[in-house]
Amino acid sequence: MFKNKKILSLVITILTLSLVLSACGGSKGITRKNPADTLVVAQGADAKSLDPHATNDQPSSRVMKQIYNTLVASTVDMEIVPALAESWESIDELTWEFKLASGVKFHNGEEFKASDVKFTYDRMLASPSVSHILGPVKEIKVVDDYTVQIITSEPFAPLLSHLTHTASSILNEKAVTASGEDYGQNPVGTGPFAFDTWQSGDRITLKASEDYFQGAAAVKTVVFRNVPEGTNRTVGLETGEVDIAYDIEPIDKNLVIDNAGLELIEGPSLSSQYLGFNTQKAPFDNVKVRQAINYAVDVQEIIDVVLEKAGEVAKSPLMELIFGSNEDIQGYSYDVEKAKELMKEAGFENGFKTSIWTNDSPVRVRIAEIVQAQLKEIGIEANIEVVEWGAFLDRTSAGEHDMFILGWTTVTGDADYGLYALYHSSQHGDAGNRFFYTNPEVDKLLDIGKTEVDTDKRLAAYKEAQEIIVADAPQLFLYFSTQNVGENKAIKGFQLHPAGHHSLYNVTIEQ
Amino acid sequence: MHKYILRRLLLLIPVILGVTFLVFTIMYFTPGDPAKLILGESAQPAQVEALREEMGLNDPFIVQYVRFITKALTGDFGRSYSTNRPVFDEVFARFPATLKLTAAAMLIAIAIGIPVGIISATKQYSALDSISMIGALIGVSMPVFWLGLMLILVFSVNLRLLPSSGSETIKHLILPAFSLGVGSAAIITRMTRSSMLEVIRQDYIRTARSKGVAEKKVVNKHALKNALIPVVTVVGLQFGGLLGGAVLTESVFSWPGVGRLMVDAIRQKDSPMVLASVVFISVTFSFVNLLVDLLYAFIDPRIKSQYR
Numbered sequence: 001m002f003k004n005k006k007i008l009s010l011v012i013t014i015l016t017l018s019l020v021l022s023a024c025g026g027s028k029g030i031t032r033k034n035p036a037d038t039l040v041v042a043q044g045a046d047a048k049s050l051d052p053h054a055t056n057d058q059p060s061s062r063v064m065k066q067i068y069n070t071l072v073a074s075t076v077d078m079e080i081v082p083a084l085a086e087s088w089e090s091i092d093e094l095t096w097e098f099k100l101a102s103g104v105k106f107h108n109g110e111e112f113k114a115s116d117v118k119f120t121y122d123r124m125l126a127s128p129s130v131s132h133i134l135g136p137v138k139e140i141k142v143v144d145d146y147t148v149q150i151i152t153s154e155p156f157a158p159l160l161s162h163l164t165h166t167a168s169s170i171l172n173e174k175a176v177t178a179s180g181e182d183y184g185q186n187p188v189g190t191g192p193f194a195f196d197t198w199q200s201g202d203r204i205t206l207k208a209s210e211d212y213f214q215g216a217a218a219v220k221t222v223v224f225r226n227v228p229e230g231t232n233r234t235v236g237l238e239t240g241e242v243d244i245a246y247d248i249e250p251i252d253k254n255l256v257i258d259n260a261g262l263e264l265i266e267g268p269s270l271s272s273q274y275l276g277f278n279t280q281k282a283p284f285d286n287v288k289v290r291q292a293i294n295y296a297v298d299v300q301e302i303i304d305v306v307l308e309k310a311g312e313v314a315k316s317p318l319m320e321l322i323f324g325s326n327e328d329i330q331g332y333s334y335d336v337e338k339a340k341e342l343m344k345e346a347g348f349e350n351g352f353k354t355s356i357w358t359n360d361s362p363v364r365v366r367i368a369e370i371v372q373a374q375l376k377e378i379g380i381e382a383n384i385e386v387v388e389w390g391a392f393l394d395r396t397s398a399g400e401h402d403m404f405i406l407g408w409t410t411v412t413g414d415a416d417y418g419l420y421a422l423y424h425s426s427q428h429g430d431a432g433n434r435f436f437y438t439n440p441e442v443d444k445l446l447d448i449g450k451t452e453v454d455t456d457k458r459l460a461a462y463k464e465a466q467e468i469i470v471a472d473a474p475q476l477f478l479y480f481s482t483q484n485v486g487e488n489k490a491i492k493g494f495q496l497h498p499a500g501h502h503s504l505y506n507v508t509i510e511q
Numbered sequence: 512m513h514k515y516i517l518r519r520l521l522l523l524i525p526v527i528l529g530v531t532f533l534v535f536t537i538m539y540f541t542p543g544d545p546a547k548l549i550l551g552e553s554a555q556p557a558q559v560e561a562l563r564e565e566m567g568l569n570d571p572f573i574v575q576y577v578r579f580i581t582k583a584l585t586g587d588f589g590r591s592y593s594t595n596r597p598v599f600d601e602v603f604a605r606f607p608a609t610l611k612l613t614a615a616a617m618l619i620a621i622a623i624g625i626p627v628g629i630i631s632a633t634k635q636y637s638a639l640d641s642i643s644m645i646g647a648l649i650g651v652s653m654p655v656f657w658l659g660l661m662l663i664l665v666f667s668v669n670l671r672l673l674p675s676s677g678s679e680t681i682k683h684l685i686l687p688a689f690s691l692g693v694g695s696a697a698i699i700t701r702m703t704r705s706s707m708l709e710v711i712r713q714d715y716i717r718t719a720r721s722k723g724v725a726e727k728k729v730v731n732k733h734a735l736k737n738a739l740i741p742v743v744t745v746v747g748l749q750f751g752g753l754l755g756g757a758v759l760t761e762s763v764f765s766w767p768g769v770g771r772l773m774v775d776a777i778r779q780k781d782s783p784m785v786l787a788s789v790v791f792i793s794v795t796f797s798f799v800n801l802l803v804d805l806l807y808a809f810i811d812p813r814i815k816s817q818y819r
Contacts, residue, residue, distance in 0.1 A: 033674075042676075045775075048593045055593070056550075128562040129550055184595050200596075200604045201767030202678060227676050227765040231660065235675045239667050390543015390780055430547070430556045 030261030032490055033240040036511055037220040039491070039504065042233045043246040046201050046226040049184030052169040053127040058500055061166040062246070063204055063224050065501040067107075068169030068189035071098055071117065072160055076267075076495050078321045078413045080160050084112065084170055084190065093155040093453050100146040104213040106172040107194035114148040119173040121150070130167040133412075135159070155451040157458055161323065161414035166501055192217045192505040202226060218508045237262050237486050243509070244494060245486045246502075250308035250363075256486040267496035268321055269483040270418075271409040272314050273364075275356070275371060275476040278401050280436040283354075288346035290473040294332035295339035296378045297371055303479050306366045311479035316466045317419060319480040321498050324415025324449065324462035329470050331477060339378045351379020357396065357404040359389045364405045367478065397429040399436055406434065407481070411499050415462040420446050423469055435474035442468050512808075519801050523794060530793045531583065531786055535576050538782045544568075545592050545780040566592070579786070588790075589783040591776070598787035602769060606791070608678055609768035612760070613753045615688035620695035621746060627696075628703025628742075632711060633730055643700060650697030659690040659763035676765035687764040691757055695749040702745045706738040713737075740811055747803030751796040 034040050047060040052068065071085040085098040104112040118140040125131050136156050141149040152159065162168065175188035187195045190213065193206035206222040225242065227233045230249035234256060236242030248256055248264065256264040277284040277293075284290060303311040315331025318324060343349060356371060358364040368384045375382050382403065387395065396404050410418030421432030424446050428436050445465035452458045470477070485502070487494055493506045546562040563569050567578065582589065588598045627647075631640045666686060667675035677683050710716065711734050719733045720726075758770035769788055776784035808815035 049595055051595075054595055128546075128558040128565070132558060181590070181595065199767065200601055201772060202608075202765075225677065225765070226767070228762050228771075229676075229765065232663065232676050232763065232765060235663055235668055239671060239675055241674055241677065388541075388543065389778070390541070390548055393547055394542055394544060430559065 030238065030240045030259070030488055032243060032488055032509075034223075034243060035221070036509060037218075038223060039219045039221070039243050039507060039509060040223045040225060040241065041244045041246065041504070042225045042227040042236050042242040044226075044228055044230065044233070047198075047204060047224070050187035050195060050198075050204075051184035052167050052171070053124050053130050054184050056130055056133075056167055059226075061501045063206075064166045064169060064187070064189075065191075066193040066206055066222060066504055067187050067191045067195055068166070068171075069104075069191050070165070070168050070170065071100075071163050074161070074164040074413055074497075074499070076497050078323070078498060080164060084117075088160070090453065091149070094152050096150045096152075096159060097143070098148050098150070100148065101213060102146055104190050105211055106175065106188050106190050107209055108172060108175050108188045110172050110174055112170065112172075112190055113145045114142040115145075116170055116172055117148045118142050119176070120169075120171045123171070123176070124167065133162050133165050133167045135162060155453055157450065157453055157455075158323075158412060158414040158416040161412040161417070165412055192503075193222050196221075214505075217505050219504065222504055234486060237488060240488065243488050243491050244507075248484050248486045250306070250310055252486075253308050253310070253484065261489055263487050263489055264484055265487065265494065265496055266310065266482050266484045268312070268319060268498050269409070269481050269500055270319065270322060270411060270413060270498050271407055271481045271483075271500075272317065272319060273311075273367070273405070273407040273478045273481060274314070275367070275403055275405050275478060276396075276435050277403055277474060277476075278399060278434075278436060279438075279474050280399065281402060283346070283348060283352055284402065286346045287472060288342045289348060290476075291332070292339040292342035292346065292378060293375065293380070293476050294473050295335045295342065296380075297374045297476055298334040299478055300334070301374075302367055302370050305370065306363055307479070307481075310482040310484060312482065314477040314479050316470050316477070317422070318410065318415055318462075318466065322410050322413050322415060322418055324419070324459060324466075326463040326466045328463075329466060331470060332473075336377055343378050348379070351381065353381045353383070354402045355383045355385050357385050357387050357392060357401050359392045360386050367405060371476070393430075396434045399429065399434075401434075403476075404434065405478075408432075409500070413499065415458075416446075416450050419462065419465060419469075420450060423465070423474070437469075437472070437474040439468060439472060442472075516801070516805070519797075519804075523797055526793060526797060527790055528580075530790055531580065532576070534786050534789050535579060535782070536572075538780065538785060539572055539575070541780070543780050545782065548780050549592055583786075588787040591784045592781045593776075593779050593784070598783045599791075601772065601784065602787050602791050605767055605769045605772050608766060609754060609757065609761075609770065611678075611684065612687055612691060612757060612766055612768060613750060615684050616692035616695065616753060616757075617746065617750050619688055619692035620699055620749065623692070623696040624699025625703050625742065628700045629707055629730065629735065631700065631704040632707035635708065644704075647697040647700045650693045650700075653693065654759075655690055655694060656759045656763050658693060659687070659760060662686045662690055663763070678766055683764075687760050687766055690763070691753060691760040695746075695753065698749065699742060699745060702742050703738065706741045707734060710734045710738040736810065740807060743803060743806055743810060747799055747806075751799040754792060754795050754799070 043059055043062060045059040047063045048055045048057055049060055050064055052064055069084045071083060072080050073083040074080055084101055086101050088096060088098045091097050100114060106112060121140045125134055136152045136154050137150055138153040139151040143149060172188050176183050179186040185198060192209060192212045194209045196205040196207045198204045204224040208217045208220045210216050227236060231252055233245035234248055234252040237245050253264060256262045277290050279285055299313045303309060316326055316329040320327055356368045358368045365386060372382045372384055408422060421427050423437055423442055425438040425443050427433040442465050445461045448461040449458050483496060483500060485496060490510045492508045492510055496502055546559045546568060550558055591598050627643045631643045634640050663675045666673045673686050674683050716734055719729050757768060758774050761768045761771040773788040
């Protein structure tokens with residue numbers, strides 16, 4: 001095709017030049033491209049709705065967190081503190097009374113009153129997406145304008161934790177009624193930032209509320225941008241277009257760390273990942289097989305290789321910041337010999353064939369591959385099947401699976417949310433217990449934890465329940481995910497919240 | 512001519528019916544429960560059941576389809592399962608972004624494709640021809656997301672010339688339009704070249720040359736005009752295709768277009784949204800096709816005489 005080699009070499013030079021060009025480039029301080037009082041935050045998906053009762057997804061919650069307040073809030077250390085409620089007490093085991101802050105205004109100018117709390121929670125109880133967050137709440141009683149009672153049908157100890165959830169945000173009756181079905185695009189709250197505009201698929205703009213009851217925020221405008229491509233969020237930081245980027249991809253972490261103008265903030269999250277067994281299906285009905293797999297997989301290697309160290313080995317179902325966690329549990333360590341021994345005792349000296357199901361999340365697929373390789377050591381031939389998400393949920397809740405990879409986020413920070421749905425025998429299938437795990441002892445302890453008002457007794461019940469669960473090993477315990485955020489060094493005061501919904505109220509921009 | 516346009520427009524009705532039926536059927540029979548997807552991993556079965564009932568998902572397939580189509584005929588495609596907004600509001604909100612991107616990409620593709628194709632054809636087997644054909648080959652085979660990322664790396668990260676994501680200004684448009692346009696440019700180049708080569712060997716070109724017409728005029732007037740018909744078809748098809756298929760580019764550059772809206776909707780089994788965007792894209796595609804066919808008439812009088 002080429003008449004002489006000169007032209008060929010010219011073409012090659014041009015092609016390589018473009019690559020070389022892209023490889024160089026320095027990293028000094030990064031000049032922000034946004035106005036001095038405008039904070040631009042990039043996250044991986046657009047919000048679905050800003051109606052707290054319409055959706056429970058993280059991108060939406062992260063925006064709603066800025067617009068609304070809850071009655072009580074949880075700090076980044078998972079402590080429960082006053083928000084719209086100034087104080088509260090448990091009157092009897094079914095009734096909680098809250099004294100509300102006075103002089104709080106909604107963004108539409110309406111004053112916040114007890115009737116708004118009743119309206120909000122009544123509406124929430126009627127919403128299939130989020131009613132479960134209120135658990136056994138039966139009735140909301142308005143005592144006076146600034147006093148409200150929440151009455152449950154059975155004792156419900158984790159109520160306060162549940163009220164910190166963004167889904168429990170307080171709405172204004174007038175605003176909700178006025179917008180009707182379009183309320184999700186016209187939210188009105190009491191929070192530090194008021195909704196301004198929403199360009200679908202692109203950005204949501206919020207303006208600081210000047211009469212926020214705890215004082216106006218330093219930042220005047222917050223823009224949530226939808227940047228689905230992980231690498232592109234990092235690029236946005238590098239070019240100064242983005243001030244804060246949520247969820248930096250594992251492979252981009254070092255780019256952010258090595259860049260003098262950027263900072264990577266890492267912190268714990270309330271999410272854990274696991275590889276579950278179908279405990280009603282042979283050979284996983286044999287506890288020794290389940291334990292053997294726990295010994296056979298080197299979880300630290302998964303964390304190092306797949307997550308670039310962004311995780312912590314899970315020794316038990318709950319991470320340390322969750323109320324009810326048990327840090328005394330030693331869990332399983334990587335010990336192939338012990339695994340082989342257990343396999344032999346179980347009668348599977350020569351291993352068996354099985355399958356691992358996962359959805360198409362690249363991280364989960366890679367985890368499956370490492371587990372597959374390590375299980376080979378003890379003779380288990382695991383076939384990886386990537387199943388489309390909808391089908392994955394359907395088929396695992398029907399119990400068609402052998403092993404599957406899934407995660408759970410204990411959003412409320414309370415053991416009840418993190419254990420009941422996963423391990424109680426009443427929750428088989430859809431409800432969350434896709435291990436089809438049944439242990440009457442665990443059921444009893446989880447019921448105590450749910451209804452017992454005495455904190456110490458709850459704690460004891462949860463600690464014991466977890467010891468039994470770890471010994472029964474309905475799953476291969478993988479890791480507690482670490483979450484991260486990349487930010488421009490000019491951004492100060494940002495703090496990661498373990499639940500993943502970070503408040504931007506205290507953020508300032510240094511000039 | 513008017514009759515022809517009317518006939519073509521009437522043909523849209525069976526197209527829309529066919530498309531909705533096909534998409535509805537596929538969405539219905541693919542695994543995954545929309546109610547479950549809306550409620551998330553930690554939903555209780557009772558809530559799922561309640562939501563299914565509310566959404567009418569428990570009715571038989573045919574009941575659901577008829578309900579959908581009767582409403583659709585009045586222009587009501589329903590509300591999105593995931594955002595609860597009327598679906599066409601969402602599609603129309605996204606369409607200008609897609610249209611802008613596609614138009615810019617096509618402009619770039621034509622601006623590159625046609626001149627390069629002509630040069631290639633007139634200088635067949637020269638080094639210039641080889642380079643442009645290799646370029647076209649690379650352009651066609653280069654994955655658009657890779658090109659996009661490379662462009663971002665060079666122009667956003669290193670040279671700091673252009674923004675990497677977003678859609679507010681003309682500057683935001685350059686990189687996505689270029690990475691989307693390159694593939695089409697390559698196809699147009701190849702089409703122009705082969706079409707020109709065919710025309711250039713025709714008797715009337717030889718006649719023109721022998722009359723002593725300047726080579727430039729031979730190429731630009733006599734040859735090009737006749738070579739353009741297949742090129743117009745390709746441009747039209749590319750344009751229609753890009754309108755609905757710019758998903759990868761839209762993702763790489765965080766461009767808020769219809770393609771991504773549709774893909775996100777498919778993932779979430781948001782049937783009303785999928786149906787609305789597919790119907791919208793197919794109607795647009797049909798319109799573009801009609802426009803292309805009408806354009807022929809202006810380029811080629813022989814075709815014009817057939818529109819009766």
